[in-house]
Amino acid sequence: MARQTRSSEVPVAETLLQELEAERRISEQRKSDLSQSVRELNGLRSFGAAVNERLDSASIFDVLHEHLPVMFDYAALFVLSLQGKPQLFCCTRVPLDAEVLNKARQNFVINCSYMAGSEPVPLSEIEIVEDRTKEVFSGHDVDGGGTNGGGEILSHVTLPLFSGGDTLGGISIVSRRKAAFSQRDIQLFSLVSYQLSTALRNALLLKQTWEMAVHDQLTGVFNRRHFDERFQEEFRRSRRYGHPFSLIICDLDHFKKFNDTLGHVAGDEVLQAVAKELQGGVRNTDLLFRYGGEEFCVLLPESSIEEALLVAEGLRKRISMLPDAALGFPIRMSFGVAGVTSDDAATLEPTSLLVKADKALYQAKTLGRNRVCLSIADEEPVEADISNLERR
Numbered sequence: 001m002a003r004q005t006r007s008s009e010v011p012v013a014e015t016l017l018q019e020l021e022a023e024r025r026i027s028e029q030r031k032s033d034l035s036q037s038v039r040e041l042n043g044l045r046s047f048g049a050a051v052n053e054r055l056d057s058a059s060i061f062d063v064l065h066e067h068l069p070v071m072f073d074y075a076a077l078f079v080l081s082l083q084g085k086p087q088l089f090c091c092t093r094v095p096l097d098a099e100v101l102n103k104a105r106q107n108f109v110i111n112c113s114y115m116a117g118s119e120p121v122p123l124s125e126i127e128i129v130e131d132r133t134k135e136v137f138s139g140h141d142v143d144g145g146g147t148n149g150g151g152e153i154l155s156h157v158t159l160p161l162f163s164g165g166d167t168l169g170g171i172s173i174v175s176r177r178k179a180a181f182s183q184r185d186i187q188l189f190s191l192v193s194y195q196l197s198t199a200l201r202n203a204l205l206l207k208q209t210w211e212m213a214v215h216d217q218l219t220g221v222f223n224r225r226h227f228d229e230r231f232q233e234e235f236r237r238s239r240r241y242g243h244p245f246s247l248i249i250c251d252l253d254h255f256k257k258f259n260d261t262l263g264h265v266a267g268d269e270v271l272q273a274v275a276k277e278l279q280g281g282v283r284n285t286d287l288l289f290r291y292g293g294e295e296f297c298v299l300l301p302e303s304s305i306e307e308a309l310l311v312a313e314g315l316r317k318r319i320s321m322l323p324d325a326a327l328g329f330p331i332r333m334s335f336g337v338a339g340v341t342s343d344d345a346a347t348l349e350p351t352s353l354l355v356k357a358d359k360a361l362y363q364a365k366t367l368g369r370n371r372v373c374l375s376i377a378d379e380e381p382v383e384a385d386i387s388n389l390e391r392r
Contacts, residue, residue: 040188043071047192051199055206057081060199061089061129068192069093072185074173075143075151076101078108079196081161081169082116083204086126094143094176096151104153104174112170115160143176151176157186159193163201171196216290218268219275227289227297234301235350238340245301246308246339249357250278250315252294253332253369262326270325274333277322281315305339305374312337312372313386320370332370336361337384356381 047067054060061079068077076096079089090105106123113120143151158172171193175181181189214226222230231247238245252258252274259267271294278296282288287299298315300308312335322331338356340348356375363381364373375381 040071043067044188044191044195047071048195051195052202054199054203056203057083057087057200058129060196060203061091064089064196065091068173071188071192072173073143073175073180075153075176076104076174078105078172078174079161079169080109080112080126080171081200082112082121083168083200083207086121086169088123088126088128090128090130094151100152104156107153108156108158108170108172108174111158111172112160115158115170116167143180154178155180157181157189159190161193161197161200163197166201168197168200168204216275219272219290221275221279221296222287222289224289224292227291227299230287230289230299231354232350234299235340235353237301243302244304244340245299246303246305246337247353247357248298248300248308248312248315248335248337249291249354249361250296250298250312250333250335251361251365253334253365254329255294258325258329262329266326270331273322274319274331277318278315281318282311286311300339303339305337305341305376308337308339309372309374309384309386313384316370316372334361334364334369335372336364336375336381337372338375 047063050063050067051060054063064077064079068074075092075094077089077091077093081087081089088105088109090101092101096104105128109123109126110120153174154176155178156172156174158170160170161168171189173181173189214222216223234245237243252270255267255270258270271290275288275290275296278298279288282298283300285301285303287301289297289299291297298308298311300311303311316333316335319331319333324330336357337360338353340353360373360375360381363375364371364383367373367383372384372386373381374384
């Protein structure tokens with residue numbers, strides 16, 4: 001009888017051990033899930049704190065490149081921003097064949113356009129901000145799709161960036177593995193897209209506020225307030241590093257006649273046309289401002305007086321080629337040029353440079369308008385001999 005009892009206890013003990021083992025596995029899985037949840041929450045919190053500190057799209061993209069690899073396993077990341085000129089941020093974590101990468105980009109843009117309810121934006125019209133990492137792969141394949149041949153894109157998660165009732169763009173992670181992203185990944189990625197949408201929206205609002213603060217409402221060029229800031233900044237830089245620095249002040253000739261005869265609406269149209277021509281005639285390094293009324297200024301950092309004279313003459317010619325306003329009024333401008341040279345960099349004050357340029361402009365008006373005059377040192381302003389400069 002005792003033997004039968006002991007033999008019957010064996011399966012009971014095995015069952016109990018199995019149940020204990022199952023409980024242990026469940027407990028381990030819960031610990032693992034809890035650890036994963038903690039990692040995800042910490043990653044999401046870290047990402048949110050970092051991305052909300054950034055004030056422009058470029059630095060926001062840097063945060064994505066830094067934080068998302070900790071949270072997801074992917075081959076490449078794409079972000080399309082439709083604010084202003086469309087920008088495409090592309091960050092690869094593993095080597096991808098150029099054709100594969102280009103196809104993935106195109107599909108991403110098409111998907112984003114579909115989500116935004118618009119026609120796909122041609123890649124030729126998108127500025128591609130591409131960040132290929134300098135990681136050494138040496139056999140370590142982050143995405144698990146193999147390091148040879150570039151691999152095909154077999155799965156992706158693509159979500160819209162949506163904030164304030166506007167579609168700001170889209171974000172996508174892609175993989176060379178099938179079914180690479182779990183439902184948990186998708187849920188976490190949706191939280192990332194929400195935080196990113198908010199950050200990009202804030203960056204857009206800040207950019208718009210800044211542009212309104214520094215641009216002239218009528219002409220779209222920089223305004224007088226921004227001129228005062230940049231002029232002082234460029235003057236100090238010129239003095240500190242000994243670089244040349246030049247200034248052009250220009251003024252429409254007989255502008256009062258436009259307003260008095262044709263009306264202020266026509267006068268505004270002339271100002272807009274002139275601002276457009278001036279903007280098209282300055283170099284990429286030059287800064288154009290509406291100084292006030294019909295007067296404009298051009299700052300030319302690290303530019304000699306000779307270079308400034310050539311720019312001024314080019315602008316004068318562009319303006320003189322504008323079609324006459326109503327009633328046959330010709331549109332012409334006078335220009336005054338002054339600059340900081342190595343001889344006076346240590347002693348010349350910012351206000352003195354402005355006065356010199358203004359005196360040169362007044363001399364251009366006195367000599368008959370539609371010309372360029374130059375102010376050098378303490379000498380009286382003179383009309384610039386541009387022909388000698390152009391022959392050099």
